[in-house]
Amino acid sequence: MEAFRETELCFPQLLNASCVKPQRPHFEVLLTYVLALSLSLLTAFLNLLVIISISHFKQLHTPTNFLLLSLAVSDFFVGFLLFGQILVTDGCWLLGDHMCIMYQYLDYVITSTSVGNMVLISVDRYVAICDPLHYPIKVTQIRVKICVSLCWICSVIFQSLILKDVLKQPGRYNSCIGECIIVNNYAAGLAEVIFSFILPITVIIFLYMRVFTVAVSQARAMRSHVTTVTQRSTKVTAKKSELKAARTLGVVVVVFLMCLCPFYCVALTGQDNLMDASSVAFVTILYYFNACLNPLIYTLFYPWFRKSIKLILALRILQPDSCETNLL
Template structure:
């Protein structure tokens, strides 16, 4: 009877080098499965709706929305990656060492691209609020497209360099069969910490502090002069209000992003700089859950997203000329 119990606890019962499964009650297993599956379904569905909306409706072809599209793409892939976390519920990796390394490569690349996109969003809002007269000339569709491409390209190259040893020999750091572990050396880990976390987060916080200060001063100025504006001035005031509302909305996105991101990096860069997929599932899922929150924030603050949502769900986008629909 004891042998049967011992075999059940192993990822690969026939291998002496097999990892042991963590002890979980059936209730914990089922609850984890339900939660992860729900987040996966919700994240992929909501972000796919954003991707379809911004890609389909021509009125949404703006530099700011292109950045939201990039963020939605990364969030969509995060939702797909949650499938691997579902596989890891029982603490065992059955897909092989190469797939393990590729999983982490994809995970880290998406994380880097998300952070890079957040930096670009912060820069976009900074220029829109702090230098509105030159916004249309500084932030063009072409420039944003190039920045988004470079963001994803360098994220891929950078993470390949960070994980090069793991890619050369997948599974070299696994202590037993059924484990999924990647390790980077001290220098690589330090560079990754600065480039992927400390640097971008510092830029984001500094830019949004400046945006907040300027937005508050503009709001006070508008309140003091609101009674004396002309019709033309009213249009300018409305435009400024629109820009500040967008900054406030994206500010919420950034704050939520940082709250979900910090625990992930705190765990990833403590101790011996080793990430174990099963033991760090909680902080990874917290980061993943942020990808589910972003579309909900858009739905709460953006009327255009709610309108697009209705048109997509009712399949009205399949009608001829639907891309020309007035969304804003």
């Protein structure tokens, strides 16, 4: 009888059909709730500043910035997905099977879209640094917008195919009411690993290693005041602004990999079954925390972003012709 009194159910009225709430210290639950809520609001707010900045100010309508805009949109939605983590702070999912699968589906779509955005950013920097002469011709606003749209569309289609079984029958893998889990079959899991992690990460690392090599050689050339360019017909030295952008976006990519890889490594090896709740929570929070870091990186490295933030917070963007403001 004593054990029965100590057992808490997610849905007490359902008795044996309900999941049992995990026994966690009240302080740990409260701390998790506060951290998740704070991170959710901060992530949404900071990325909203990026979205408004690039969308409003015409001077920022460049191909590279449109890629950052797409990344900010996906990171903005990550802020809302963190509310799902708040809902399961006490170990119970209270919104039903259909909301569970929609939450998981959006999580998968946004994650794969973020990875796709990182690949596009890497390609953009590769062309800008390694082939600067043809960059304005190859990378145009129209082409970037098409690539970004395809990135989102392909993510939706790919995840719909991966999760088609659970989308047809939500809650099929739940063992009790109050649980929210998804189990992919072997083929779907393998496709997810290859196309959402291994292949994109390989492309990103390869392209940025190439960018790093070229950027270092060009930086040395500029420091030594080299004015003669060899093989003038095929090589043109990238502008200093492009090198700086490559460095900034390189930081974004490295931070992205540092936050994403632990989560995927745990998921791939199945070690989440062997880890305690605190370790799993740390890996998950690190995964979501990346969405909050990108605007902070822009603040450190981009003067135009700092200027735009001041204008937005001062509500000066509401003034006529504010979109024509010089930020560079």
